[in-house]
Amino acid sequence: QVQLAESGGGSVQAGGSLKLSCAASTFTDSSNMAWFRQAPGKEREGVATIYHAGGATYYADSVRGRFTISQDNAKNTVYLQMNNLKPDDTAMYYCAAGRAWSWKWSNPDAYNYWGPGTQVTVSS
Numbered sequence: 001q002v003q004l005a006e007s008g009g010g011s012v013q014a015g016g017s018l019k020l021s022c023a024a025s026t027f028t029d030s031s032n033m034a035w036f037r038q039a040p041g042k043e044r045e046g047v048a049t050i051y052h053a054g055g056a057t058y059y060a061d062s063v064r065g066r067f068t069i070s071q072d073n074a075k076n077t078v079y080l081q082m083n084n085l086k087p088d089d090t091a092m093y094y095c096a097a098g099r100a101w102s103w104k105w106s107n108p109d110a111y112n113y114w115g116p117g118t119q120v121t122v123s124s
Helices: none
Strands: 004-007 010-013 018-024 032-038 045-051 057-059 067-072 077-082 091-098 111-114 118-123
Touching (some): 018 091, 045 077
Antiparallel strands (some): 032 091
8 A cells, every 4th residue: 555645735826836745655565656636627637757767757738847856765755846837737636656658658547556636726
């Protein structure tokens, strides 16, 4: 079992920044961790992922160049630095852990463990 806990959400104006954190009880039961988001009435969307071994990262086209995912292996924590936020980034953000193949990283079904989520609201 992996317990995940997100933090760092909040409300910002467009153009602002937020940094989300996801503390995991362990990294040993997963090969990668990812951030997903879900806005009301929309499907859950993969935002970014990072692989524990080697640190490979992948991003959704909608956030590439604005968001950065990173990890601190000593703290079992993954971060999502979000810059130049837009109103379309408004959503509940979830952290997930699993063993997803890289070509399936954005598929929610590839993840076994999920955090409760943290809300991000961007106003125009």
